Amino acid sequence: MGVDLKNVIVFALGGARHAAELRWxxxxxxxxxxxxxxTAPPGLTGAFNLRGNLVPVLDTGVLVGGRPGPSPRQGDGALLIELDGVMAALRVDKVDEVATLQQTPDGTGVIDSRGRVVPLVDPSTLVRRAVADSLAVRGDADGELALDLTADSMRPTRDPTTGAKTPPGFDGDTTLG
Amino acid sequence: MTSGDRDLLVDFDPEELALLRQLFRDEAHDALEQVTARAQSAGLAEAVADAVNEMMRVTHTLKGSAGTVGLDDVVDLAHKLEGALAAVRSGQRPWSNAFAEAVVEIADGMRAYVDAFGDPARAAPLAARVHELLAPWSESRRSPSPTPPPPFGAPASRSRRRPATEPVPELDPDDGEDRAASSRSIMLPGALPPSLAADLMSDGIVADEVDASASTSMPVIDASTGYDARTLLRVEPERIDELMSAAGELLFDRNRIERRVQLLRTLTRDLGRARQALRDDTGGVRAATTETQRAAIEDRLHTVEGQIAALTTQLAQTTAALLDETEAMRRNLGELQRGLTRVRMQTARALFAQLARALRAAARTAGAKVELRTRGEDTEFDKAVAERVTDPLIQLLRNAVVHGIEPPAERVLRGKSATGTIRVHARQEGNLVVIEVADDGRGVDVKKLRERFVESGRWSRARAELASDDDVLHALFDPGVSSRDEADELSGRGIGLDLVRETIARLGGEVRMTSTPGRGTTFTLRLPVSTAVSQAMLFKVHGQVYALPNTQVVDTAFVEASATTWPPGPGGAPVVRLEHLLAIPSATLPEPAPARRPAVVLAYADQRLVCTVDKVVGPREIVVKQLGPLLSPLPLFAGATISGSGKVQLILDPAALVRAAYPERALASATATDPAPEALAGRALVVDDSRAIREALTSMLAREGWIVDVAEDGTRALALVDQLPYDLIVTDLEMPRMGGFELIDRLRAEPRTRTTPVVIVSSRVTPDTRRRARELAVKGLIAKPLTRRKLLEVLYPTETGKT
Incomplete structure (x- = not known):
């Protein structure tokens, strides 16, 4: 395999530099x-008005260090990510550069102009996780009834010879025993 | 009410039937719009054969759904149209412009008829008119003649002429029977004295003739009635229909959820019985002394265990389905809410339809050959804007026909196609709607125009020489200027360009014009979209402003901090701290709480709730914004708005707040339903591309105790079958993406579904269909129109055979 080049945006967050592929x-x-x-899940730190549209702000700290980052404030810089119609802003401390950089052999980072390795992060995972977390909030609100039932009852019945389920309604037998 | 209605009331309750018809109406509109579009594009943008095939498919689907909801006239009309199309497909009749135009008119007429169906006085002449339009085409391939068709002979005589190999609809014996029934009801419009029908037509009540002002096939959006758009908002029937259908969906959702709850009750009862059996046998264990007694008890225990296992599975399935349905209901509620905010908005579609009619009329009067191409049908703008922009746009079209587009001979000389083209494009740019009207006519000769301005004394020679080309063009918008002298019927009177500009300016927009001599003229209108504004109550909690729709806020109050109800005493509504409902940690709340706190009193579905807040800001007009996929799952919020200073403010969902405050109440109200069905029949999957048929089948099956899922085509059905075991699959044959036979083929290839009972419901039942169905071991074949009786006969042959 030849040299793998990536179009990336390099940003600073929590005292470290990270790179994200520009396509996101x-x-x-x-x-x-x-x-x-x-009531929003932890990674969803707020929403702001971008040209008349509502854009959620996600906690980028989780993406780069697994720890919650500082609360986003007015005037902070952010990367606007769009994934499958989901728009979200990722707060960063500073945007360093937009560049075409060589990828490290293991693919986990890129090498910047001064030869330093900058870890590559994938903002799309953050957006996907935020969508899943958000859906989970709703699931919990509605799903109390489901929780205690689904765990055990979906297991297949142990003994198919007793009470085996024939498609009901086709042998004149429409009751459940 | 016709006799057909009475039969249908056996299958559906009246409310359900009305809703099914509502659904059908939407479907019919879509289908007929497709027919119109295909008829217009056939031979131009699209191969004739493809267009005809698609028109036939759509018409055919329409016929099937119409029968199921008992609209026999539509069945008959669709059948004839299908026949006429079949003649083209088989090559008996060539595709011609006359035929294309006739198809468009027939589709228009059918649409008007479908809209007027509930009102026999209006509907009958409309149906008669469509029959008349269809007559020359459905009767014979010879030149169109205005003789009316023999009442019911047409299908038979046509099928005789058809080559035997051609896959055109065959009349199933069952189908034939229903056909006869529909023919009887067709007599209704026929019973109208022909002279009266003719009178109605010559008065312009029926026909879409000469000009837009007489056009009544879409009566409600007639542009030229003189009342003031500032005081009255004309709401497109389609928009109201959308709301109706959203409300209707909610009713379907409610019905489904109620049925699910009934199933849950049945299951609870069955579980109770199983438990009783278990208890009886546990007692028996102690008393059992012999090996045989013990073995018998063990057997019984196994049976009970099996029953409980089956019940548990059903319980899990039902609960999962219930969750899905609650989710669907939530979506539909959201849809309804959006629909309501959109009542003020309309798409360009209706406007374009109106322009197309006006252009057709103008072209006919001027003897010009012009084609309209539109783009951006889905562009939305405020209804008031749309209504007021209609007249100016029609004026621009008429100008183009009269001044712009050259006579065919001249066009050919200039190397253009004989038919002129006018493009109308709508699009949104930020908060502006941009509408472009461009013709490919002679354009404006700026040099000549400059001369004319000087000759007529309007401009001094010096001014004319100093003015840029752009200035000269835009002087056309000044009062009293016309680029041609004669005041002709079409564009010389009424509003000219000056009024176009004035109307647009009054709307807060502007109009620009560009022109290339010999190539055409383009007008560009920029208009504000206007905004969906609603009334809301604003208040502050924990430093942020929130809003509640004013419709659900009944009052504001000051409430003692210790109060649990307000007004105090019995009958008062419960008081909650809104920050608790919002789950704001109490550690961050200001301490100590003041003695009295302001509160917002909200009412939702007969339940009142008093929410204390930090500060009531007051009622405001707000612009509602969508939350987007990340935030909309959060239950408490219905939307957001942007404050004057650009901050996002969340709109709370009153329903969710009430639910959060009364968790047990919400569940209790859902269980107050009819007696539960006797037994669970199993889980069924309904596959049909018609929404109306899906709902009809769901209703019929659910009544028999089936848990029903739906899919709109074979592909979706397979995806569902992958996830869940089904005890029955009911499928249509002709569907987009994957048809019924392919679906059954695929099911039969899977060991898991090899023996799953399949029932086919189709409007095209031929001997060949029957043969294939037999080969695929299909349980039954039902010819549309679908009735409950036919379904039951197939599902329970022994039971229904006995009665």
Whole structure:
């Protein structure tokens, strides 16, 4: 395999530099006033108004270090990510550069102009996780009835010879015993 | 009410039937719109054969659904149209412009008829008109003649002429029987004295003739009635229908959920019985002394265990389905809510339809050959804007026909196609709607125009020489200027360009014009989209502003911090701290709480709730924004708005707040339903591309105790079958993407579904269909229109045979 080049955006967050593939990033924006969203899952830190549209802000700290980052504030820089119609902003401390850089052999980072390895992160995982977390909030709110039932009852019946389920309604037998 | 209605009331309750017809109406509109589009594009943008095939498919589907909801006239009309198309497909009749135009008119007429169906006085002449339009085409391939068709002979005589190999619809004996029934009801419109029908038509009540003002096939969006659009909002029937159908979907959702709850009750009862059996046998164990007694008890215990296992599975399935359905209901509620905010908005589709009619009329009067191409049908803008922009746009079209498009001979001389083209494109740009009207006519000769301005004394020579070409063109918008002198019927009177500009300016928009001599003229209108504004109550909690729709806020109040109900005493509504409902950690709340707190009193579905807040901001007009996929799953929020200073403010969902405050109440209200069905029949999958048929089948099967899932085509059905075991699959044959036979083939190839009972419901039942169905071991074949009786006969042959 030859040299693998990546179009990346290099940004700083929590004192370290990271790179994200440019194809995920729609634009670099400055956050407006960030409204907190009560009941939102932890990674969803708020929403702001971008040209009349509502854009959720995700906690980028989870992506780069597994720890929650600082709360997003008005004036912070952010990467605007769009994935399958889901738009989200990822707060960063600073955007360093947009460049075409060589990928490290193991594919986990890129090598910047001064020969340093910058770890490559995938913003799409953050967006996907946020969507899943958000859906889970709703599931919990509605699903109390389901929780205690689904775990055991979906197991196949142990003994198919007793009470085996024939398609009911086809042998004149429409009752359940 | 016709006799057909009475039969249908056996299958559906009246409410359900009305909703099914509502669904059908939407479907019919879509189908007929497709027919229109294909008829217009056939031979131009699309191969004739493809267009005809697609028109036949759509018409055929329409016929099937119409029969099921008892609209026999539509069945008959669709059948004739299908026949006429079949003649083209088989090559008996060539595709011609006259035929294309006739198809468009027939589709228009059928649409008007479908809309008027509930009102026999209006519907009958409309049906008669369509029959008349169809007559020359469905009767004979010879030149169109205005003689009316023999009442019921047409299908038979046509099928005689058909080559035997051609795959055209065959009349199933069953189908034939229903056909006879429909023919009887066709007599209704026929019973109208022909002279009266003719009168109605010559008064322009029926026909879409000469000009837009007399056009009544879409009566509600007639542009030229003189009342003031500022005081009245004309709401497209389609929009109301959308709301109706959204409300209807909710009713379907409710019905389904109720049935599910009934099933749960049955299951609870059965579980209770199983438990009783278990208890009896446990007692028996102690008393059992012999090996045989013990073995018998063991056997019984096994049986009970099996029953419980089956019940548990059913319980899990039902619960899973219930969750799906609750989710569907939530989506539909959201849909309804969006629909309501969109009542003020309309797409360009209706506007374009109106423009097409106006252009057809203008072209006919001027003897011009013009084709309209539109783009951006889905562009949405405020209804008030759309209504007021219609007249200016029609004026621009008429101008193009009269001044712009050259006579065919001249066009050919200039190397253009004989038929002129006018393009109307709509699109949204930020918060503006841009509408472009472009013709490919002679364009404006700026040099000549400059001369004319000087000759007529309008401009001084110096001014004319100083003015840029752009200035000269835009001077055309000044009052009293026309590029041609004669005041002709079409564009010389009424509003000219000056009024176009004035109307657009009053809407807060602007109009620009560009022109290339010999190539054509383009007008560009920029208009504000306008915004969906609603009334809301704003208040502050924990430093942020939230909104509640004003429709659900009944009052604001000051409530004692210690109060649990308000007004105090019995009958008061419960008081909750909104920050608790919002799950804001109490550690972050300001301490100590003031003695009295402001509160918002909201009412939703007969339940009141008093939410204390930090501060009531007051009622405001807000612009509702969608939450988007990341935030919309959060149950408490219905949307968001942007404040004057650009901050996002969340709109709370009153229903969710009430649910959160009364968790047990919400469940209790869902269980108050009819007696539970006797037994569970199993899980069924309904596969049909018609929404109306899916709902009809779901209703029929659910009544027999089936848990029903639906899929709109074979591909989707296979995906569902992959996830869940089904005890019955009911499928249509002709569907987009994957048809019924392919679906059954695939099912039969899988060991898991090799023996799953399959029932086919199709409008095309031929001997060949029967043969294939037999080969695939299909349990039964039902010819549309679908009735409950036919379904039961196939599902329970022994039971129904006895009665």
């Amino acid at each position: 990033v729609r634009e670099v924006v400055t956050l407006g006033f960030v409204t907190e969203i009560p």
